Amino acid sequence: MTYTHVVFVGHHKDRLMDSITRYRKYPIHRVTLVLGSDDSSGERISRRVADKVKHELSPLFEVTIIRVDKRDIMNAASQIVDLIQKEREKGYECILNISGSLRTFSIAAYIAGCLTQSPMITSIPRYDDADQEVGVEEIIELPTIPVQYPRKDQVQLLEAIAGSSGYLEDLILQLNPRVKDEPDVFAKERSRLTHHLKKIEEMGFVTKEKIGKQVMFSLSPLGRIYGKVCKGDRVNS
Incomplete structure (x- = not known):
């Protein structure tokens, strides 16, 4: 089984790059960068980060960028489930990476991950002596909460x-x-x-x-x- 690494993009490029390249538990074939669909000032920063990440990862992976609704958490979760189902139809499972994501993305991704039982990861940032963030200190696998499914x-x-x-x-x-x-x-x-x-x-x-x-x-x-x-x-x- 090969995997698509679904990365929710925030404002920290080094944290995202470290979390993608250092996590090797599953064989990764594709990377999907997820951005918000709005045009806020914060989202413009995320788009610049996504462009830089895509440029650096393209020699290694097939990289795509998609946009979802980051303001409506349940709608965002629904769109993420759509993505996971489409990837499964193509023969890929998904890893959801919320290491550098905004809070609403993190919540929506966690809901989608629990419903689809997809592996999820986050990370603890690493800082230098000047207290500047310089990547990832540790990658943490998130447990999925069992959902009470109907009979x-x-x-x-x-x-x-x-x-x-x-x-x-x-x-x-x-x-x-x-x-x-x-x-x-x-x-x-x-x-x-x-x-x-x-x-x-x-x-x-x-x-x-x-x-x-x-x-x-x-x-x-x-x-x-x-x-x-x-x-x-x-x-x-």
């Missing part, structure tokens, strides 16, 4: 919510249309789905809203990202 029937329910109005009655008929003319079976199915919906709501995958006398369920941002992970796992299995 198979709960995943089917998430997929049904994504493809329907989200109203409970509609979900019942979508998942089991045969109960339409059987009131007793319909009631049992309603009770079963209500139980599962409560569970996946507690996990943070759906939100609930009461509209009149009806209850509507929608995928939360985390639920939408998890849907991408499930879809990617089916494609790559």
Whole structure:
């Protein structure tokens, strides 16, 4: 298995270069530099750093630069999951390197890494006698927090919510249309789905809203990202 080293670019070139070239646990074939999509003054600094890093790494690796939303953490996490899934479709796993990243990037990358179970690294900067940063003192592998994943029937329910109005009655008929003319079976199915919906709501995958006398369920941002992970796992299995 070969890897794409996904590097979230901040303002510290030496720290990024050290973390990329010194980390050799996995065979690296490609490097993807991740920048923010906005045009802030800080982001302009990051772009200059990315250009210098790309110039120095290009003789060694295939290097690309992409941009993601650094202001909306869940949207950024979703875009990072998209990247990981695309790389897996090409036969690459991803290492997420947040050694020199901005805080929002770090959080978004960690969420994406935990959901996809991708290896992640950060680093401790090294300073000279004048207290100037001069690279990396130590590279640290980050543990992934186990995510409480839904069971198979709960995943089917998430997929049904994504493809329907989200109203409970509609979900019942979508998942089991045969109960339409059987009131007793319909009631049992309603009770079963209500139980599962409560569970996946507690996990943070759906939100609930009461509209009149009806209850509507929608995928939360985390639920939408998890849907991408499930879809990617089916494609790559």
